[in-house]
Amino acid sequence: MEPITRRAALGAALAVPAAAALAGVARAAAPTEIELFFPVSVQGMLANKMRELVDRFNAAHADIKATAVYTGSYDDTNLKTRAAIKAGKPPAAVIMSANFVREYVINDEVDMFDPLIEKAGKTPDAFMDEFWPALKPNAVIGRRVYGIPFQNSTPLLYYNVAAFTEAGLDPDHPPASWADWIAAAKKLAAKMEGGQTQRWGLMFPGTYDYCGWIVSGLTMSNGGQYFNHDYGGEVYYNAPSTLGALTLVDALVNRTKVFPPGVSDANACTSAFFAGHTGMMVLSTGSLSFVRENMKTPYRVAFMPSNLRNAAPIGGASLILPKGNTPERQAAAWTLIGWLTSPEIAGEWSRFTGYFAPRKAAYDLPEMKDYLQQHPDAKVALDQLQYAVPWFDTYNTVAVRKAMEDQVQAILSGKTTPADAVQTAQKNADELLRPYVEQTALKPPA
């Protein structure tokens, strides 16, 4: 007879209590395990907050075991999601930068929400009407729902009250037009003896992603579209409205010199703003909580100044369902998404981060009403939503976006003129879009 090995003995010893334990929970099936990829794009202990939310979700849903997986920046999250889908390990749900959703649809890598919404007894149209209308173009693509908005933002004008008073400006009437904006920036800019700038008039980030976002906003407040909101193969980089926006940037940096030359990132902007080294800055509403906690002197926020119309581009992220998951995992992901975007949780996340809650009903809750009363800056961000315009999304979004951003950065560094910049950006973008355009708009009917 074979001698009893140590492993066999150990197995037998463990088997008895394990079997007893199993019998106890035999009625409850093993929970469906899902994972949620999430980026952290704003400062703060957001990763811990997200894990806390998912823990609460798990406690309330015995049949699901969700894991919140931190996946870096918006771009890293995009990369990891792509790689995971290609490697056959798609996550059940992802909080994806809202302007990447269209590309996932073009590449056929996500499932639509329509059947799930219908199963829950709503029409997709009625369901999407529960969200702010400006969020639709980045979430509903080809009349199908591919993204559920989770955290959203618009750019906002932040200004230093003391600097305004000191420069002879009225803090109750922040600049509303481009002309007033440049005039205010000129008054705010202060030089030390010897010509070194002590305080800039205005700053905004010129780094990738932020740069394109703000320039698209300037173009839209200049009456333009910037890109075709309905078709991913066209951008309007050399349109007069875009040229006008770049001319404004050029005037701020190179002509009036009220804006620091070169490319500043968001950290440089907030640090300068906190230190009183800039009178105004343009930054996301998603930064509201961070600014509120760290700004020592009074500040206020205002709408983005307009030239021909008020406009502010949407930013933020939506929840998506990567293709290749089992129906069970997808159903569990849908439960999680429904919970995360419920008015209560969406409102809580909004108060914690500064993002606005995409679901309108979140603002009917008493705690949200209190919050807006206490924080008038959050109210301004919400009010600006009526002027919100869609976020830049095309085929090959990042590369096409960079075609313009590279030119804007060249203007910031004084290396090109607006007229040359728009031509080069358009040429490079057309080149990048051509494969898609040839497969779609230019494809001759068979």
Next chain:
Amino acid sequence: MRRKWHLVGVAAASAAALVWMVPFAWMALATLRPGVPADIASLTPAGPFRLRNFAEAWHSGNFPLWYLNTLIVCGGILAVQLVTVTAAGYAFARLTFPGRDMLFALFLLQLLLVPPLLIVPNLQTVVSLHLYDRLLGIMAPYFASAFGTFLMRQTFRTIPRDYEEAAMLEGATVPVLIRHVLVPLARPGLAAFAIVSVTAHWNEFLWPLMAVSSPSSQVLTVGLASFASGAEAGSAWGIVAAGTFLVAGPLLLLFLIFQRRFVASFIFSGIK
């Protein structure tokens, strides 16, 4: 005259060292400054100074687990690499077989590939080996190293063949020869490679982010980014600096302790 030039050399080196030190000095200062002070860029701030950034950074994540995972990953990669690069280096330095130089050139070609290019293929391999979401999955693609093979081949070629021939006469087999004759002589080369390997994998971010999802398999760099990165807003510099200090600290400490030996092995192996 020579003494004068010596002084000039020391002065130039000190100046370069000073420039190199600025970011570290700033980071060390920033760790001690609470909140977001207005003069955060200053190298001579007035204060106040507090230690609470470290506490906040430490509690922002599971640092003990991240340290452990990073140690396992770096140690595991290095242990396997030392065996593979020694064997491969020996083969390319001493053995003669058809297509040897061609194969070596192909090996070196790998150095020209940008790592992000290999993310998807590597991930597919890792998934098919059932290593996805495991520490072994982070390590696997690095078990062979083109750079290490190259370095060891060069190191072995500098060792006179006389030692090997003497050992052969005594009846040593190839494994015994490598283990007891060549490896002891090639130790500085191996040490130089170990430094490069550990530093690279300690600091690596993208691949661990791709290969692992469970919080229990997180490494230091990914963990740090989870509370230090912010695209849409500014940073709480003090906490970020404290977190960076916690991540970079062990490597810096190791370098200070073994400074002399590191420098000696770099000079020996010709890496500058």
